[in-house]
Amino acid sequence: MQDQDHDVIREFLVESHENLSRLDQELVELEQRPKDAVLLASIFRTIHTIKGTCGFLAFSTLEAITHQAESLLSQLRDGQRELNPSLVTLILDTVDATRKVLASIETTGEEGPDHFEELTERLRAAAQAPAGNESQMASGRLHVPVEAPSNNARFEHPEVTKPEEEAAKSSAIADANIRVGVGLLDKLMDLVGELVLTRNQILQFNNEREDAALNATSQRLNLITTELQEGVMKTRMQPIGMVWNKLPRVVRDMSVALGKQIRLEMDGAGTELDRTIIEAIKDPLVHLVRNACDHGIEPPDARVRAGKPAQGRLTLRAYHEGGQVNIEIGDDGAGVDVTRVKQKAIEKGLLRPEQAGKLSDREAVNLIFQAGFSTAQTVTNVSGRGVGLDVVKSHIEKIGGVVDVFSRPGEGSTVKLKIPLTLAIIPGLVITSGGERFVIPQVSLLELIRLEGDTREKHIEHVHGTPVYRRRGSLLPIAYLNEVLGLSSSERAEAVSMVVLQAEDRQFGLVVDGINDTQEIVVKPLGKQLKGLTVYAGATIMGDGRVALILDVLGIGQRSGVLAESREPARAAAEQKAQSEIEQQRLLLFRAGSFDRLAVPLSLVARLEEFPRPAIEYAGGCQVVQYRNRILPLVSLRAVLESGAPDQDCPSDPAQVIVFNDGDRSVGVMVDQILDVAEEAVTVRQKTGRKGLLGSAVVGKRVTDFLDLNHVLCVAAENWFQGDASNAGKSILIVEASAFLRGLIRTNLDMAGYRVREAANLDEAIRVLEQQPVDIVVAALDLPPNGSSALSAAMRRRPEWCKIPILELAGSAGQVRTRASQSADFQECQMKLDREAMLESVARLASALTSAGAPPALVGEEK
């Protein structure tokens, strides 16, 4: 009995939602053609149906609302009064209220606490008010001044132009349709898949025999199966109009709220997409349309000044192209202001001034999809909070789509989405490894590389045991699939097959045993027993009826250690930005001993000098040279890096010396040869374990080791770091996961005279603090596992640590801003690689510490 009731209510909900969607559209159309009796009658009927069913099911609130709306509509229908925008708004509000109640019924089974008395009252008042009076009555509640466009006392409504015949067609379709559960369709799809496999086997069987009857039958089976497959695939397709039909309402509401006049044109609403895709692009589309209304189309007066019609045009276009669906959202507004975008990007730290100059207009325009970007001068309630377009981009990319924006200044801009037709069937590359077959989704695939014969060992180099491949000048980290999955390694074939994959924003090479072919595969989920395995994205059934696993490229990358850890896309982008800061650093390249190519950031180098050999003297057992009326201690880099090599054995005469200094202290580092100064994109970094080196990267197409200046200078002069009076003795703990970055930060702080200790994660940091407290903690915001806040929280809990100031280092300027607003006392946030800002912050925190009278024991506790 209860089940029956439940079914009736479900039926009612489904039907009402459908009706309401239609209402939205019809009401907006009604605004264009207020006299359209057919339309009015249809609207009236819809409301009436809902009211009737509510009464039957005893939903009194809903009944009251719809009853009042019905009386109002009946007056309109009977011509007793004329429609105006405030009445339409009122009816649309009714629709919204009805939706809310329906949602409540759907989740709780009850109508919910809100009885919408105010709305019912307004409806009643409107129904009773004499014609012509209702505008004042209703204007009180419109938050947006209807009189906003001053040149236009009577507000003009957005207009939806829709081909007449299409409307007629859609209603005809509605009559010929029945509702089918999605589960049933999916099941049919599965069965068809199975039928296809069986057909394939029959065909194979047929080929082996000479039987005319069997031959004819299998031919027919073949044809029918193919047709059936196509037909069932089609049932899952839905026209994009399903999503579009709510957009007229969105545009209408937006234009009223913003005081703009916008006409929406839609073209290609019949273009079909898989229903999962339809679901996925719903929100991004609405967002893009809102964005175009808000930022794209100018206010009427601005448009008139620019010589354009006051009414703006928003165009939606959808069409098939090369197995994909293109969706364009175009406006005829002002277009994207490239200079402003660049300026804004620089302000927000997304772009450096010198990069801005090099960007093409098209690249610059696409900056609007970066996280933390918003060019709106003012933040409105509809958009401009700086979240949104980046989310749109990530959503579209998640389903394998691409977002692009084109802009013509003064003429408008167009956002173009390229979306795959379906997610259920994707193209994939079949590969083998350890005797098993796997599928790699084509979207992640960049290229295939085959290394043959003798060259293969030459091409794969090792950086401290990690295999890398030189791909057009940049280092590509490599993983072996059989190692990642723990499969037996096959006999080394004469060639190495490698697929280059893209996961998020990073690339890596995956060595496999064999590359077979590409296929359209049907993606099926794995059972819960296998859900925990991040290396698989699902499974599929191959042509021979056997199951093959689909690899999750991101998971494979992480498991193999090629990609460090999981990061959200936005963060990864920020990270890449941070990385590009290092990349853009000017580097001094030199040679010492067996190290052919070493680098230090040029910003740390004071001078390059040459000293004739005889000028080098010994003082206190160390090499020194008289330099600008002072004694410059020298250290041979070769001796530091290759312990055991004699200092004197320096071949070059005069000696090549790099002078580092800070304040009044200097140290000279002797190298064999100064090579070059480079400023080039450094694409891959590898950490090395060797003392004196931070890691390696590709500079000028060659692998280059980065010098750990800290270590070298430590060797050079024991007292090097104790010179700066103000900073001397202050101890700092750096907590950062990446040893490479830790090294760079350490170098910067060391140079400023601080005593530095390091930790890679939260636990290590706590351990270091337990051994001996420090004066300042410098922690990376993205500290594993839970960010630096976990560390600060842990510190604040311990009385002896709670006063230690914390400097957080963020990967992007956006994060710095967010953190800055949240920071407590003794806490600051800076960009990870902004040396100046970081040192300033540290100094500020240090001085605050002294003035705040922190326990002197902390400051003076020097060994």
Next chain:
Amino acid sequence: MATKTAAMRPEPVQTCGQFATFFVADLFFGVDVLRVQEVLRFQQMTRVPQAPEVIEGLINLRGQIVTAIDMRRRLGLPPRAGGQTPMNMVVRTEDGAVSLLVDEIGDVLDVDAATHEQPPENLDRGARELIRDVYKLKDRLLLILDAERTVDLVPERAA
């Protein structure tokens, strides 16, 4: 409809009923017959590298991909003798069909409630969790398997 959902929910202690039976090593097991979707001969299996070792692989069951769990390993029993191919007993669980790889399939048995016993307390902990009831048949003991728990591979239980 109603009976089906009841069958899928946590299994109430059934004192009697019909059980589909099977052998794993020298143990005689039964599962609620309503849970059994079908019984198949050994199917071609796709290995899943890195999966818990009780998972033998994936099979294609008319377009549905079904995880196969080796019952010997699940119960901590010695591996099957070489050349002996297991049978698939496909059971319905809350998370869809799962295949249990067993040594041999037995009859569907009606058992008498009077022969019911709780499993012995001193049963190995791993097996204790999976065996819900014991029925004393004339010549042997019938162990009733808790299918939901059997397919629930919480990492520490998986090994």
